[in-house]
Amino acid sequence: MPQDTAKTAQLYRMVMPDHLCPYGLKSKDLLDREGYEVEDHHLTTREETDVFMKRHGVETTPQTWINNERIGGYDDLRVHFGIDKPESERSDASYKPVIAIFSVAFLMSLGLSWFAFESVVTLRAFEWFIAISMCFLAVQKLQDIESFSTMFLNYDLLARRWVRYGYIYPFGEALAGILMVAGALTWLSAPVALFIGTIGAASVAKAVYIDKRDLKCACVGGSSNVPLGFVSLTENLMMIAMGLWMPVKVYLLDW
The missing domain is CATH 1.20.140 (Butyryl-CoA Dehydrogenase, subunit A; domain 3)
Structure with missing residues (x-):
């Protein structure tokens, strides 16, 4: 039987009544455009978000995992997919x-x-x-x-x-x-x-x-x-x- 080759990612982002994280939306959109099936986990309270960040040792959300590897936030996703260079290789100059x-x-x-x-x-x-x-x-x-x-x-x-x-x-x-x-x-x-x-x-x-x-x-x-x-x-x-x-x-x- 053919193996399931679908690409999957786990995304954790803040979705609260008074705050919808824009970088979370951008991360979801980028993953969709890259052909990933996204397990979209919503952090619906400040307390839930704090517990999540403490558990995983991170300071910001959203956070994305691909193949059980934590990629990071939206900027890290762009680097992962080759859209941007790593910060250490970037030049401040821009035209x-x-x-x-x-x-x-x-x-x-x-x-x-x-x-x-x-x-x-x-x-x-x-x-x-x-x-x-x-x-x-x-x-x-x-x-x-x-x-x-x-x-x-x-x-x-x-x-x-x-x-x-x-x-x-x-x-x-x-x-x-x-x-x-x-x-x-x-x-x-x-x-x-x-x-x-x-x-x-x-x-x-x-x-x-x-x-x-x-x-x-x-x-x-x-x-x-x-x-x-x-x-x-x-x-x-x-x-x-x-x-x-x-x-x-x-x-x-x-x-």
Whole structure:
């Protein structure tokens, strides 16, 4: 007779009237997607949970067993299935926030171009991409401006001479980005973008390529794990490009 090859796992998670553990739900979903039949054990009271953790010598729930081997919590499950690397092999650096911002900004610019011109391949789409990216990056900084300004002081040349510049910078970036999205007040948006972009590019170039410093980039906020370098330099070069292009565009249109 063929042997039963079904994969089974035992999951213990908190399911209480006032608390449904989100990591327990994620663990159940991951096990289901990996093809396991899950014996789903609910810990329905705080007392029951405490007894369970004491019995097994663990400090958190959920906990998963596969083939009588305790795998651990949700993060441990992701490592077990090869989705994530073990913590000892992980790098703090991550470009995910930047990829998300630029990807959504790019798609938004294409959508606006399609709406306005019935074509995604337009010069305005490129302008919108840079302007929307500036707005998104400014929002990231404004979420915690104190943390941003502190990280910014690690490398920005002007902020080191005038600390308040670190608090002004995100507002300037947001203002320039919003005006460039609208195509309005170029006499204001272009100089702001050109100024902060030039100072920023010089600061990044000095810190990374001259002084060879290993720093985190404040471009997506003060809690960022994005390495300072190409990404931040690109942000500033984009602002410089827009700061130079927008007045030229206005001049050409008037001419």
